[in-house]
Amino acid sequence: MVTLEDVARHAGVSLATASRVLNGSSRNVGRAMRERVEKSAAVLGYRTNVAAQTLARGASNVIGLVVHDLVDPYFAALADGAMRAAEAHGHMVMVGTTHRDPEREIAYVSTLNAQRVRAVLISGSRVTDPDVTSRLRAELDRYRESGGRVACVGQDLLGVGTIAPANREGAAELARALAALGHTRFAVLAGPPHLITAADRSAGFAEALAGLGLPEPQVIHGPFDRDGGYEAVQEVTGATCVFAVNDVMAVGALAALRSRGVRVPDDISVAGFDDIKPLRDLTPSLTTVRLPLTEMGAQAVELALSGEEGGEPRLVHVECEVVLRESVRPLV
Amino acid sequence: MVTLEDVARHAGVSLATASRVLNGSSRNVGRAMRERVEKSAAVLGYRTNVAAQTLARGASNVIGLVVHDLVDPYFAALADGAMRAAEAHGHMVMVGTTHRDPEREIAYVSTLNAQRVRAVLISGSRVTDPDVTSRLRAELDRYRESGGRVACVGQDLLGVGTIAPANREGAAELARALAALGHTRFAVLAGPPHLITAADRSAGFAEALAGLGLPEPQVIHGPFDRDGGYEAVQEVTGATCVFAVNDVMAVGALAALRSRGVRVPDDISVAGFDDIKPLRDLTPSLTTVRLPLTEMGAQAVELALSGEEGGEPRLVHVECEVVLRESVRPLV
DNA sequence: GGCATACTGGAAACCGCTTTCCACTGGAGG
DNA sequence: CCTCCAGTGGAAAGCGGTTTCCAGTATGCC
Numbered sequence: 091m092v093t094l095e096d097v098a099r100h101a102g103v104s105l106a107t108a109s110r111v112l113n114g115s116s117r118n119v120g121r122a123m124r125e126r127v128e129k130s131a132a133v134l135g136y137r138t139n140v141a142a143q144t145l146a147r148g149a150s151n152v153i154g155l156v157v158h159d160l161v162d163p164y165f166a167a168l169a170d171g172a173m174r175a176a177e178a179h180g181h182m183v184m185v186g187t188t189h190r191d192p193e194r195e196i197a198y199v200s201t202l203n204a205q206r207v208r209a210v211l212i213s214g215s216r217v218t219d220p221d222v223t224s225r226l227r228a229e230l231d232r233y234r235e236s237g238g239r240v241a242c243v244g245q246d247l248l249g250v251g252t253i254a255p256a257n258r259e260g261a262a263e264l265a266r267a268l269a270a271l272g273h274t275r276f277a278v279l280a281g282p283p284h285l286i287t288a289a290d291r292s293a294g295f296a297e298a299l300a301g302l303g304l305p306e307p308q309v310i311h312g313p314f315d316r317d318g319g320y321e322a323v324q325e326v327t328g329a330t331c332v333f334a335v336n337d338v339m340a341v342g343a344l345a346a347l348r349s350r351g352v353r354v355p356d357d358i359s360v361a362g363f364d365d366i367k368p369l370r371d372l373t374p375s376l377t378t379v380r381l382p383l384t385e386m387g388a389q390a391v392e393l394a395l396s397g398e399e400g401g402e403p404r405l406v407h408v409e410c411e412v413v414l415r416e417s418v419r420p421l422v
Numbered sequence: 423m424v425t426l427e428d429v430a431r432h433a434g435v436s437l438a439t440a441s442r443v444l445n446g447s448s449r450n451v452g453r454a455m456r457e458r459v460e461k462s463a464a465v466l467g468y469r470t471n472v473a474a475q476t477l478a479r480g481a482s483n484v485i486g487l488v489v490h491d492l493v494d495p496y497f498a499a500l501a502d503g504a505m506r507a508a509e510a511h512g513h514m515v516m517v518g519t520t521h522r523d524p525e526r527e528i529a530y531v532s533t534l535n536a537q538r539v540r541a542v543l544i545s546g547s548r549v550t551d552p553d554v555t556s557r558l559r560a561e562l563d564r565y566r567e568s569g570g571r572v573a574c575v576g577q578d579l580l581g582v583g584t585i586a587p588a589n590r591e592g593a594a595e596l597a598r599a600l601a602a603l604g605h606t607r608f609a610v611l612a613g614p615p616h617l618i619t620a621a622d623r624s625a626g627f628a629e630a631l632a633g634l635g636l637p638e639p640q641v642i643h644g645p646f647d648r649d650g651g652y653e654a655v656q657e658v659t660g661a662t663c664v665f666a667v668n669d670v671m672a673v674g675a676l677a678a679l680r681s682r683g684v685r686v687p688d689d690i691s692v693a694g695f696d697d698i699k700p701l702r703d704l705t706p707s708l709t710t711v712r713l714p715l716t717e718m719g720a721q722a723v724e725l726a727l728s729g730e731e732g733g734e735p736r737l738v739h740v741e742c743e744v745v746l747r748e749s750v751r752p753l754v
Numbered sequence: 755g756g757c758a759t760a761c762t763g764g765a766a767a768c769c770g771c772t773t774t775c776c777a778c779t780g781g782a783g784g
Numbered sequence: 785c786c787t788c789c790a791g792t793g794g795a796a797a798g799c800g801g802t803t804t805c806c807a808g809t810a811t812g813c814c
Contacts, residue, residue, distance in 0.1 A: 091568045091569070091800095092568075093799095093800055093801085094800065094801060095800075095801090103763075103764090104763060104764045104765075105764085105765090105766095105800095105801085105802095106763070106764060106765080106766095106802085106803080107762085107763060107764075109801065109802060109803085110762095110763090110802090110803095113801080113802080115802080115803085117761095117762080117803090118761070118762070119762075119763085120761085120762065120763085123762085123763080135564050137532065137535045137536045137564075137568075138536045138800090138801080139477070139536070139538060139799085139800050139801065140536045140537045140538065140801095141473045141474075141476035141477045141482060141537070141538055141799090141800080141801090142473075142477050142769090142799070142800035142801040142802090143800080143801055143802080144473035144769095144801090145471070145473045145474050145477055145769045145770065145771090145799090145800080145801070145802095146768080146769055146800080146801045146802040146803080147769085147801085147802065147803095148769070148802095150473060152516065152537075159502070160492065160498050160501050160502050160505070161495070161498045161499060161502050161699060163493070163495075163498075163700075166492050166493045166495075166498050167493060169492050169517075170491070170492050170493050170519070173492070173517065173518075173519055182516050182517075182518065182533065182537070183516065183517055184484065184514050184515065184516045184517075185501075185505065185514075185515055185516075185517055186505075186514065187502070187505055200469065201514065203469045204469045204470045204471070204472045205472045205473070205484075205514070206471060206472065206473055232467050232469075236423045236424075236469075237423070316703070341700075341703045342703070344703065345702070345703045348705065367493060368495075368673075368700045370677070371648070371673045371674070371676065371677045371704065372703065372704070372705075373680065373704075373705045423770095425769095425770055425771085426770065426771060427770075427771090435793075435794090436793060436794045436795075437770095437771080437772095437794085437795090437796095438772085438773080438793070438794060438795080438796095439792090439793060439794075440771095441771060441772060441773085442772090442773095442793095445771080445772080447772080447773085449773090449791095449792080450791070450792070451792075451793085452791085452792065452793085455792085455793080470770095470771085471769085471770050471771070473769090473770080473771095474769070474770035474771045474772090474799090475770080475771055475772080476771095476799095477769090477770080477771075477772095477799050477800065477801085478770075478771040478772040478773080478798080478799055479771080479772065479773095479799085480772095480799070
């Protein structure tokens with residue numbers, strides 16, 4: 091293991107000088123020395139010991155990202171955006187996947203705190219359980235007290251900078267768009283009641299319907315994933331249009347309908363939410379509400395890194411956009 | 423920032439004792455002391471400084487994973503498996519995405535070396551360029567000389583423990599299965615010639631065909647991604663069956679055919695390779711060669727962590743399995 | 755020519771934790 | 785009763801960098 095001291099000795103300079111040359115200091119080093127050091131470093135194959143650097147500097151160059159499931163295209167896109175932004179800052183990303191267990195979310199914040207990461211990014215829906223939320227908050231607060239930076243993608247419930255998608259409004263807009271096509275009887279595959287993202291989208295959708303004087307949708311709860319959509323759609327009765335509160339559920343619903351010989355959109359229309367990448371290759375292509383996932387991931391990094399310069403944590407609202415595709419047809 | 427020393431002082435014990443209690447040492451600590459220390463740590467909200475720990479121990483608890491693109495379900499599944507296995511060992515995973523740039527692959531190994539990660543996992547196809555390969559190898563060697571462990575998912579070209587999918591054999595088996603259905607005129611969407619995975623699959627397929635006395639397939643090169651498949655399939659002429667060397671390309675091909683009104687499998691059959699997760703929700707469902715991606719990710723972690731106990735780097739062959747689905751139909 | 759003023763290089767104090775070595779204690783064994 | 789040893793707590797030397805002072809040198813200016 092070649093250390094900075096080895097390099098310094100090999101170059102015939104002091105440790106301080108070698109450090110200044112190799113690890114971006116503000117101090118200038120004379121041209122001759124600098125070249126000697128760089129040459130020695132190359133010859134010896136020196137690699138900075140980041141752990142030592144982190145310890146000495148008191149700040150690391152890694153960003154922690156907490157997601158539910160990397161295989162879910164939603165989080166994959168978020169992670170991709172975050173990693174691109176992180177790289178632009180010269181940071182690496184350390185990922186923790188909770189597989190939807192809030193306890194592990196808390197545990198990961200603790201672990202990332204121990205790693206003294208530069209920033210922590212929390213993504214995915216918050217839950218209604220106030221106990222879980224306050225414990226997560228406490229853990230985040232502890233981290234921030236010691237100089238950590240945090241950003242959240244989802245609901246503004248953690249007292250930290252937040253990228254907040256307009257779930258309610260997006261769902262409402264979708265409802266109006268679908269109603270404009272003539273649909274009146276809806277079903278909502280609403281996900282679990284305790285997930286705020288799911289609840290918000292479901293509520294926004296129902297409210298918009300009510301605002302139009304349309305009957306209440308049939309609401310079916312279930313898991314927030316592909317299989318949850320698959321199961322939930324089986325219980326739909328009498329609706330002409332189904333809204334799944336996220337795309338992966340909608341994909342599951344599509345599969346279930348297909349396997350039962352129900353044609354989409356001829357027999358029933360289906361819409362989702364998020365506009366995840368793989369959607370475009372589905373048949374029929376899925377109507378959805380578009381969220382700029384990659385950008386959101388990148389924004390979260392910027393938000394966390396910029397910190398809340400003297401004041402309140404910032405709240406960034408993200409607009410959604412309804413995208414009508416083949417899975418929905420107008421009712422004549 | 424509360425340090426171990428703060429805890430020790432608060433508990434009225436020495437630094438050594440506090441360390442032994444809080445960070446799994448082999449040494450025993452008396453019950454009374456132990457409890458005092460644990461209590462103090464909890465009260466003060468102590469979090470180990472992993473950077474300091476890494477420096478002192480000379481070994482970190484993070485694993486580096488290098489992938490091409492997290493949004494690609496292939497790598498997402500690999501990463502998922504790796505993260506599960508890593509967690510079982512109490513490690514975290516740091517991810518680098520190269521977006522298919524071999525230079526960044528090398529750069530990431532260097533960065534991960536600087537981080538002194540416990541192990542580095544390299545995934546994705548190797549390239550034919552010997553210069554790139556040898557430079558990557560050199561970087562890996564440097565890392566291993568200083569005690570790093572490496573595993574690779576792909577071709578055994580790096581001189582490190584490797585999880586090697588049976589690309590050739592899998593493709594050959596697929597060719598025989600398709601031929602058994604009566605197909606004789608094939609096209610191969612072969613990806614870029616310099617990607618060994620693509621080349622192996624393409625070659626295995628063609629060889630099997632030759633072995634059966636069938637005519638050579640039409641080979642079309644192009645990018646290894648979804649859009650590459652989309653474009654390449656446009657050039658197919660006169661084949662009854664198209665083999666895309668990976669699933670994402672096959673998905674692109676399916677989309678292109680659909681948009682041109684070509685029916686699959688009625689007008690033409692399509693097959694892919696990998697069996698990525700989102701496949702099951704496609705219409706038609708895609709015939710492919712199944713690879714246990716999640717397990718491969720986990721195996722890579724185990725392989726790297728276990729090291730090459732006194733000897734040659736290990737080579738783990740991974741079997742593939744042909745999965746016939748709707749996108750292929752028998753030719754009467 | 756003399757002196758203030760950059761510049762630049764080096765010595766050494768830390769960053770927070772691990773671990774080796776030492777010292778001390780109390781009980782087993784002779 | 786003394787010796788030996790297992791068991792446990794503490795002091796202190798690193799781990800590999802960063803950075804603050806200090807000192808020496810060359811430069812600018814009057």
